[in-house]
Amino acid sequence: MYDMGDEFSLEIHCPGTTRILSHIRPFICSIARDMGFSDEEIAQIEISVDEACSNVLSHAYGNSLPGDYRFDFQPSYQIRIALKVAKDHLQITINDFGVGNKKGPHVGVRNLEEYAQKGHGLGTYIIKKFMDKVEISYPEDSGTQVSMVKFLSR
Amino acid sequence: MYDMGDEFSLEIHCPGTTRILSHIRPFICSIARDMGFSDEEIAQIEISVDEACSNVLSHAYGNSLPGDYRFDFQPSYQIRIALKVAKDHLQITINDFGVGNKKGPHVGVRNLEEYAQKGHGLGTYIIKKFMDKVEISYPEDSGTQVSMVKFLSR
Amino acid sequence: MKTFDLNIRLETREKNYSLIEISGYLDAHTVNMFENRMEEILESGEQNMVLDLLDLNYISSAGIGALMSLTQRLRKKHGDLVLLRPNRKVYKILDLLGFTKIFVVALDEKEMEDFFKSKKQEQK
Amino acid sequence: MKTFDLNIRLETREKNYSLIEISGYLDAHTVNMFENRMEEILESGEQNMVLDLLDLNYISSAGIGALMSLTQRLRKKHGDLVLLRPNRKVYKILDLLGFTKIFVVALDEKEMEDFFKSKKQEQK
Numbered sequence: 378m379y380d381m382g383d384e385f386s387l388e389i390h391c392p393g394t395t396r397i398l399s400h401i402r403p404f405i406c407s408i409a410r411d412m413g414f415s416d417e418e419i420a421q422i423e424i425s426v427d428e429a430c431s432n433v434l435s436h437a438y439g440n441s442l443p444g445d446y447r448f449d450f451q452p453s454y455q456i457r458i459a460l461k462v463a464k465d466h467l468q469i470t471i472n473d474f475g476v477g478n479k480k481g482p483h484v485g486v487r488n489l490e491e492y493a494q495k496g497h498g499l500g501t502y503i504i505k506k507f508m509d510k511v512e513i514s515y516p517e518d519s520g521t522q523v524s525m526v527k528f529l530s531r
Numbered sequence: 532m533y534d535m536g537d538e539f540s541l542e543i544h545c546p547g548t549t550r551i552l553s554h555i556r557p558f559i560c561s562i563a564r565d566m567g568f569s570d571e572e573i574a575q576i577e578i579s580v581d582e583a584c585s586n587v588l589s590h591a592y593g594n595s596l597p598g599d600y601r602f603d604f605q606p607s608y609q610i611r612i613a614l615k616v617a618k619d620h621l622q623i624t625i626n627d628f629g630v631g632n633k634k635g636p637h638v639g640v641r642n643l644e645e646y647a648q649k650g651h652g653l654g655t656y657i658i659k660k661f662m663d664k665v666e667i668s669y670p671e672d673s674g675t676q677v678s679m680v681k682f683l684s685r
Numbered sequence: 686m687k688t689f690d691l692n693i694r695l696e697t698r699e700k701n702y703s704l705i706e707i708s709g710y711l712d713a714h715t716v717n718m719f720e721n722r723m724e725e726i727l728e729s730g731e732q733n734m735v736l737d738l739l740d741l742n743y744i745s746s747a748g749i750g751a752l753m754s755l756t757q758r759l760r761k762k763h764g765d766l767v768l769l770r771p772n773r774k775v776y777k778i779l780d781l782l783g784f785t786k787i788f789v790v791a792l793d794e795k796e797m798e799d800f801f802k803s804k805k806q807e808q809k
Numbered sequence: 810m811k812t813f814d815l816n817i818r819l820e821t822r823e824k825n826y827s828l829i830e831i832s833g834y835l836d837a838h839t840v841n842m843f844e845n846r847m848e849e850i851l852e853s854g855e856q857n858m859v860l861d862l863l864d865l866n867y868i869s870s871a872g873i874g875a876l877m878s879l880t881q882r883l884r885k886k887h888g889d890l891v892l893l894r895p896n897r898k899v900y901k902i903l904d905l906l907g908f909t910k911i912f913v914v915a916l917d918e919k920e921m922e923d924f925f926k927s928k929k930q931e932q933k
């Protein structure tokens with residue numbers, strides 16, 4: 378576990394391509410494992426980060442509609458992932474430089490019945506279900522910011 | 532393999548703590564594997580990046596001498612790792628904001644006999660042995676920059 | 686050698702179902718390939734599909750969404766989709782989200798065969 | 810539960826050597842812990858040490874350096890360090906760098922015992 382007495386932060390800046398997702402996941406899992414999260418919690422953190430990043434790819438850069446997964450490769454489209462590793466929690470903040478909330482509110486479904494009908498909105502549902510704190514905001518200089526926190530249970 | 536027709540880049544900014552090394556490694560390996568490098572080549576890339584990062588921790592921020600491994604945790608001390616994924620090669624550039632070449636030239640041993648005597652200088656030896664191109668420079672606004680390239684053999 | 690992101694292998698076509706092995710990960714990157722392959726199998730007239738998930742290491746909402754619409758389409762044809770022996774991690778994610786109540790999940794081949802038997806019984 | 814970075818377990822003290830299991834990774838982060846533990850065993854008067862590397866997943870120059878100075882110290886006492894069954898990856902790195910010519914590497918227990926036998930012979 379991190380016994381350095383102090384928290385620390387790190388950042389990843391990567392291009393908006395789906396290919397990157399499978400590389401981000403082991404990195405996040407490695408850090409979560411090292412902090413002492415359980416296998417189940419690690420899986421929850423892994424998918425939550427993946428969902429937020431996938432959303433950037435499918436929504437932030439404006440060439441797709443909800444439910445329409447077209448993940449074009451556009452290298453100038455960035456995702457920034459900031460991690461703050463603290464004694465009792467992990468905070469992950471995902472930023473993009475896309476459309477923000479101009480396309481409509483960033484909300485997920487409320488339950489699986491709603492999802493079964495609509496066929497989209499599951500990503501945000503997952504993040505809210507698995508993380509202890511979730512904040513979605515729209516910084517002026519950037520598109521969307523999704524900030525999530527998971528506390529260590531022990 | 533990356534068949535997007537174009538290369539892309541990504542960056543990691545992380546604190547100068549040895550704990551980070553074990554998280555960087557799987558990330559680098561995941562990308563190298565995806566590019567199509569062999570297991571042996573992946574292991575070579577993994578250790579080369581690890582050596583360059585370890586050198587930042589032991590030398591860049593000025594509280595240790597060659598051969599004296601004291602890896603103090605100082606969160607303001609940063610390592611920047613930039614990856615350029617291209618069709619036929621992977622370029623990795625490691626930057627720090629430390630002492631640069633003020634402490635003396637950045638050279639490793641020439642062979643293992645020299646290493647057996649001196650007891651240090653192995654890191655640079657490894658990087659030069661395993662990577663196809665290595666450039667060490669001292670940018671004005673930063674400490675040391677180690678840039679390394681590995682070509683895909685197929 | 687490169688390990689593939691997603692491998693899809695049509696294992697057998699039994700009398701009542703197609704058995705398809707899915708290995709690797711099913712995320713936003715691989716979901717298109719998955720959907721295209723499933724489309725081909727659907728178009729061949731299949732009513733029941735069994736996905737062997739033993740070597741599936743990861744699934745995200747993109748993958749779950751693809752499983753969802755596949756299930757819905759097969760059920761419209763009075764068929765079904767069976768998820769066979771997902772690993773602990775994939776099962777846990779599906780379960781925590783409530784999808785084990787929506788999908789037919791079979792932990793082993795016996796459970797899968799029992800499902801098809803009892804279904805046949807019902808349809809009589 | 811946290812999987813440890815580096816685990817060191819003194820397995821047996823045979824007549825002629827200590828067998829120590831090393832699992833995890835041996836890098837700049839874990840090398841201090843490794844050196845401290847080895848120091849304790851050295852101070853207990855041990856002349857020959859066998860490190861069982863079966864579950865060692867990674868080694869960097871920091872780890873190699875620690876093995877190097879351990880080897881040099883044991884050889885001064887007319888003893889030796891044996892690296893027992895390193896995995897493919899660790900072996901490959903040591904080999905590509907030329908360290909399999911400097912260290913005593915035993916691919917299995919028989920090779921290790923043969924090494925000690927032939928050494929005994931020599932010393933007679």
Ligand SMILES: Nc1ncnc2c1ncn2[C@@H]1O[C@H](COP(=O)(O)OP(=O)(O)O)[C@@H](O)[C@H]1O
Pocket residue numbers: 432433435436437438442443444473475476477478480481482483484485486496497498499500501502520521
């Ligand atoms: N990074 C983003 N940029 C812009 N809009 C977003 C972003 N992330 C999510 N959204 C919006 O929030 C909605 C809900 O997202 P989500 O719950 O993941 O479901 P889905 O991706 O299936 O639509 C999206 O349809 C989109 O309108």
Ligand SMILES: Nc1ncnc2c1ncn2[C@@H]1O[C@H](COP(=O)(O)OP(=O)(O)O)[C@@H](O)[C@H]1O
Pocket residue numbers: 586587589590591592596597598627629630631632634635636637638639640650651652653654655656674675
């Ligand atoms: N990031 C760095 N900043 C400053 N000096 C460095 C850096 N990396 C390497 N050096 C210098 O280069 C020398 C050789 O490094 P290396 O071959 O890794 O061996 P070692 O770390 O065992 O000394 C170091 O002793 C140090 O003086």
